[in-house]
Amino acid sequence: MPKTSKGDQTRVRILRSARELFAAEAYDRVSVRKIAATAGVDPALINHYFGGKEKLFQEVIADTVDSRIRLDAVKDMLTSTPKDQLGERIIRFAEHLWNSPDGQAYLAAMRHAIASNAEAAVSTVARTVLPLSEYAIGDDPQQEVRSMLLASQLSGLTMMRHIAKIEPMASIDTETLVTAVAPTLQRYINGDIN
């Protein structure tokens, strides 16, 4: 097995320091200089490896999505469910995920990231999650529109219920939510939308 290169190690060290600092302070308060000092590297290397502070921030978020949501598990769930049961399956999966330790850690990171740099946070999540939505729809002449509709309902729900925690949305029970929302998702996946 090849040894990890020195460049890889530096990259990982920068990423780890950035994760800690972005988690502890607002985006504006975390300077490139501070990240570099914490990682024990020259500030120029942050540009070299990541192309600047905003891209590094996005990389930290993408990393969080990847480690907490386990995209492979989501894909497995999507492919192993018959298409006409996906609406209910997806909302149940989401409910289960957001109540798991990984999901809670993800949501906490998201709340912080949105408060810290909303634009970078939202665009990174969209870039990571939208392919999953397309994957759920699969081959379909309206794949793009269906995928956006699915994402719009799920993201509005997640935002109100789990991130902003607006009542009574935050405490509606899962079964009520599933019954109400599954048909919406199912219609966006393969129902009549035009």
Next chain:
Amino acid sequence: MPKTSKGDQTRVRILRSARELFAAEAYDRVSVRKIAATAGVDPALINHYFGGKEKLFQEVIADTVDSRIRLDAVKDMLTSTPKDQLGERIIRFAEHLWNSPDGQAYLAAMRHAIASNAEAAVSTVARTVLPLSEYAIGDDPQQEVRSMLLASQLSGLTMMRHIAKIEPMASIDTETLVTAVAPTLQRYINGDIN
């Protein structure tokens, strides 16, 4: 007619300065001291009239909602539409609003407010918009749940299409959107959700 009191004038002056400063800079960069200096008042008066910087920020947002969205016009629209046409009417109204100068100004203010202090921005919008959603549902044993579902679809859509402007959601044409989303809203308003 009674003259505007000195207190009212001070309040308005603080609010105006806060609006300018919050629009120009990130939330963290706008100090109570700076707002007070711009308004030409003692910093203690900001606590006196608004209870602190975060509440003043929320007041600025509530003011923006009020002046740009014209809640009375929305209520008129909601009461003058037969309940079984509300789903389509609401999505058409929203599309028209977001393309009007007032709607555009509102969305620009929102993007900035979310980037500046996401938590305060989202909770203020929710507090302002949720009563409209309840108003749309009207008398119903499930008014609260229906209202949250309606708001979840509309907010996810608005966020992706008009605030984060994620493609292809940002450029889907209005008719495609209306056909796809109106039945969802209609079902949340008075359809079978359990």
